[in-house]
Amino acid sequence: MTSSSLNSDDPCFDGDGKWATKLLRECARAINDRDSSKIQHLLWMLNELASPYGDSQQKLASYFLQALFCKATQTGQRFYMNLKSASEKNQSFDSARKMILKFQEVSPWTTFGHVASNGAILEAFLEAGGEKNKKKKLHIIDISNNTSTFCTQWPTFLESLATKSSDHVETPQLKLTIVLVKESLKGSVMNEICQRMEKFARLMRVPFEINMINGVEHLWKVTKEELGIVVEEEDNDDDDEVFIAVNCVGGLRRVEEGERGNVIGILKSLSPRIVTIVEEESGGSDDSCITRNDDDDFVKCFEECLRFYKIYFEMLEESFPTISNEKLMLERECSRNILVDLGCNNNNNNDSDHNKRERGVEWSMRFREYFTPIGLSDDVVDDVRALLKRYNRSGWSLMLPSSKVEGIYLKWRDQPVLWASAWKP
Amino acid sequence: MLILENMDHGELSNGFPHNQNQNPTTTPPPSSNNNLPSLKRKRNLPGNPDPEAEVIALSPKTLMATNRFLCETCGKGFQRDQNLQLHRRGHNLPWKLKQRTNKEPKKRVYVCPEKTCVHNHPSRALGDLTGIKKHFCRKHGEKKWKCDKCSKRYAVQSDWKAHSKTCGTREYKCDCGTIFSRRDSFITHRAFCDALAEETARVNAASSINNSTLGANNNNNNIIGYNNMMIGTSMAPHHNNNNNMATQFASICNKPIPFPEEARNNQTTTRGLSLWMDHHHHHRQEATMATNNNNYHLNWVFGSKISTNLSQDLSSNTTITSTTTTSLSVPSLYSSQHQPHQTCASSSSANMSATALLQKAAQVGATSCGPSSFLGALGLKCSNGSGQGQDGNNNKFCGVYGSSLVLTSSSNNINTEPENNELSQMLPSKRRHVMPNEESGGGQTRDFLGVGGANHHFPPFINQSLDLI
Numbered sequence A: 001m002t003s004s005s006l007n008s009d010d011p012c013f014d015g016d017g018k019w020a021t022k023l024l025r026e027c028a029r030a031i032n033d034r035d036s037s038k039i040q041h042l043l044w045m046l047n048e049l050a051s052p053y054g055d056s057q058q059k060l061a062s063y064f065l066q067a068l069f070c071k072a073t074q075t076g077q078r079f080y081m082n083l084k085s086a087s088e089k090n091q092s093f094d095s096a097r098k099m100i101l102k103f104q105e106v107s108p109w110t111t112f113g114h115v116a117s118n119g120a121i122l123e124a125f126l127e128a129g130g131e132k133n134k135k136k137k138l139h140i141i142d143i144s145n146n147t148s149t150f151c152t153q154w155p156t157f158l159e160s161l162a163t164k165s166s167d168h169v170e171t172p173q174l175k176l177t178i179v180l181v182k183e184s185l186k187g188s189v190m191n192e193i194c195q196r197m198e199k200f201a202r203l204m205r206v207p208f209e210i211n212m213i214n215g216v217e218h219l220w221k222v223t224k225e226e227l228g229i230v231v232e233e234e235d236n237d238d239d240d241e242v243f244i245a246v247n248c249v250g251g252l253r254r255v256e257e258g259e260r261g262n263v264i265g266i267l268k269s270l271s272p273r274i275v276t277i278v279e280e281e282s283g284g285s286d287d288s289c290i291t292r293n294d295d296d297d298f299v300k301c302f303e304e305c306l307r308f309y310k311i312y313f314e315m316l317e318e319s320f321p322t323i324s325n326e327k328l329m330l331e332r333e334c335s336r337n338i339l340v341d342l343g344c345n346n347n348n349n350n351d352s353d354h355n356k357r358e359r360g361v362e363w364s365m366r367f368r369e370y371f372t373p374i375g376l377s378d379d380v381v382d383d384v385r386a387l388l389k390r391y392n393r394s395g396w397s398l399m400l401p402s403s404k405v406e407g408i409y410l411k412w413r414d415q416p417v418l419w420a421s422a423w424k425p
Numbered sequence B: 001m002l003i004l005e006n007m008d009h010g011e012l013s014n015g016f017p018h019n020q021n022q023n024p025t026t027t028p029p030p031s032s033n034n035n036l037p038s039l040k041r042k043r044n045l046p047g048n049p050d051p052e053a054e055v056i057a058l059s060p061k062t063l064m065a066t067n068r069f070l071c072e073t074c075g076k077g078f079q080r081d082q083n084l085q086l087h088r089r090g091h092n093l094p095w096k097l098k099q100r101t102n103k104e105p106k107k108r109v110y111v112c113p114e115k116t117c118v119h120n121h122p123s124r125a126l127g128d129l130t131g132i133k134k135h136f137c138r139k140h141g142e143k144k145w146k147c148d149k150c151s152k153r154y155a156v157q158s159d160w161k162a163h164s165k166t167c168g169t170r171e172y173k174c175d176c177g178t179i180f181s182r183r184d185s186f187i188t189h190r191a192f193c194d195a196l197a198e199e200t201a202r203v204n205a206a207s208s209i210n211n212s213t214l215g216a217n218n219n220n221n222n223i224i225g226y227n228n229m230m231i232g233t234s235m236a237p238h239h240n241n242n243n244n245m246a247t248q249f250a251s252i253c254n255k256p257i258p259f260p261e262e263a264r265n266n267q268t269t270t271r272g273l274s275l276w277m278d279h280h281h282h283h284r285q286e287a288t289m290a291t292n293n294n295n296y297h298l299n300w301v302f303g304s305k306i307s308t309n310l311s312q313d314l315s316s317n318t319t320i321t322s323t324t325t326t327s328l329s330v331p332s333l334y335s336s337q338h339q340p341h342q343t344c345a346s347s348s349s350a351n352m353s354a355t356a357l358l359q360k361a362a363q364v365g366a367t368s369c370g371p372s373s374f375l376g377a378l379g380l381k382c383s384n385g386s387g388q389g390q391d392g393n394n395n396k397f398c399g400v401y402g403s404s405l406v407l408t409s410s411s412n413n414i415n416t417e418p419e420n421n422e423l424s425q426m427l428p429s430k431r432r433h434v435m436p437n438e439e440s441g442g443g444q445t446r447d448f449l450g451v452g453g454a455n456h457h458f459p460p461f462i463n464q465s466l467d468l469i
Helices: A019-033 A034-048 A054-071 A076-090 A091-105 A108-128 A152-166 A187-203 A259-270 A294-319 A325-343 A360-367 A378-389 B002-010 B060-064 B081-091 B129-140 B157-164 B183-192 B196-211 B227-233 B260-276 B278-302 B306-313 B344-345 B354-363 B373-377 B390-399 B417-426 B452-456
Strands: A135-144 A173-181 A208-215 A242-247 A274-280 A373-376 A396-399 A409-413 A415-424 B054-057 B109-110 B244-246
Touching: A019 A034, A019 A054, A019 A294, A034 B060, A054 A076, A054 A294, A054 A325, A054 B060, A076 A325, A091 A108, A091 A325, A108 A135, A108 A152, A108 A242, A108 A274, A108 A378, A108 A409, A108 A415, A152 A173, A152 B183, A173 A294, A187 A208, A187 A242, A187 B183, A187 B196, A259 A360, A274 A360, A294 A325, A294 A415, A360 A373, A360 A415, A378 A396, A378 A409, B060 B129, B109 B129, B129 B157, B183 B196
Parallel strands: A135 A173, A135 A242, A173 A208, A242 A274, B054 B109
Antiparallel strands: A208 B244, A274 A415, A373 A415, A396 A409, A409 A415
């Protein structure tokens, strides 16, 4: 898609052909500097050249364009709400299922976190109580991005639970409470998921209960009762005591920055025996956006977003066939996330949807206030390794914890993209 | 003699020639070894030894000793006496190769040294030294061998090797027809597959027809209306956002179930449930229990012990449930002995482990289309048992069923034909589509967000002045 009104002498077309990257950067800079005519010009160019169906540069342009436009016009919030309600309205179990299953087939992006977390939770559960006193009840509170992954973490967990507790006198019971933060699943989709999980649990012969809590606006306000943690559970004698696990895969990021500390505190108050957390490895660089220096704030955030999402789009491109409906769906979903990250942030301090990205080290610092890290065991790490081996594209690798970092990282083309870790009180 | 010395360390010969044999059937099933020349030794069923055999109990140390035969000169160890004798020639020591005896050798059976093990008792001894060694390792040993593709662990090296050969090459086939090369994808798919939803619905409908004949817990007084009830309840739309879907087992708690294993399951489930549920849930549950009861019970039961229910109808031996276990799970445990393939059929779904169920589905080509495909997947049809692979660790999965399931590897050749036919007749030939599709997304071709490309093209803003703060 070219436009004849563009001057081919335009400097953005020089060099490596990464015209979108250049334009987007300049636009971000212009927004930061509040140079309206420049903004206008750049947005116009981007609009002309962008296409969600084009090559990677065209796509990049397309998905960032919307966010930048919203940022420039301060319409991010409204745009996002529209997009959100439209997507919720049009959710269909079938297409969602197809999308996520296909994604998991071609890329370990989501399954990495699932395998690591499942392994850690199951191990902790089975080890608890010791030889004689095997724990019987497991309650997992799942605060994850299930509007993207649709509870696909849990079938393999159920199967693992059934298999690994086969030497127990009774199969342990599993209760799963799914908490959706700030987003909602359509009723019919929720039903489908719950029904199928129940049926599958029956197939696995695991006594099972599932509960979904939709659209929680403020996670820190959720009470124990709402989560289905009956207070009496904690007073029971050891035998009947419920083993509580909290699982956050891509869930904490949606909590506003200012509330994150509180939320982690709330998690602590649930008395979980283990907390697993998986997050995208993206955020301010070392000095990071923590500095409230407004001058270059936006540019820094933009740069980081660009860096990260570029990797993500490239990964999608590499993993899926060239023409793929599922890939398209994922890209669109991603552009909504970009919108939230870049376009909704206001210069005022009312950051209702300010999902500032934080990296593993930063999350670790927060968690350390309430929890202690548990290393992921060799078995779990081996499981993750085995997972990665199954993906033909050899871009995937594992980065193990060192003395400086907690948790493990998934790397794509040698860049850390996801972080997984486990914690105990 | 050196051999005797070794034996003295730990080997006790249980002198009694006649062992209490709890299981009267010691004759091998007609299918085994029939075609083989009469010279071949008669094999007994694993775990049901010949009462005439000599029972030998080895200590763990002796059992695991790999080189029991030691050369007195250089101390080199050998696994077989024959090898030692040949070695002794090299030292110019007197050697003698034992001839294979012409007469029927004294039968020996071995017990497992682990006291808590079921094979510890002479009546459940295993007839093969290699077999007991492998058993001991698998059940009571440390799993030292690990597959690097799927990180599955094994105690016995040969199991591990066998697994490694097939790991990754095996394909899993879902009822819906899709084939997977990866187990985890298969599991996730299966959980959300339409085939699962349909099958259970169909099965509910089918089983309910037989309800009155089952004689067991029948809360469904109204068979006539069962269709609607089934459909209504099995796919009961849950309208609340804060869904509290009671565990399906709730419906079973009220039912007296004849079999000990199930009874225990129920009790624990009940106990568990009463803790899980607060009053609010409980109230709701009772309301729905009546209607859900039958549905879920049958659902569950079908998934687990189909032969149990059917057996009442067919008046076959209820011990089917405990004895037919699972050649599925056990084949390689006794891999040195031949399990007749028919045992797969006889194992039925009675006490199939979760993984075994999945593995059954995993046989490529084993499933067939039609109403009985699910049953076929459960092994009621006599399917190719060899597809199960030599996974020695499957035996532990039997325990998933919450019963202290004994690996009775009796390969009772129960004729499953009647069962099969019964079921085929029971199942309605018409596939009932019970998927609620209230507001289906309108097909996959629709734009996921439903907003089309419009969002990416802005209202012409070139002419608008951007209102920047």
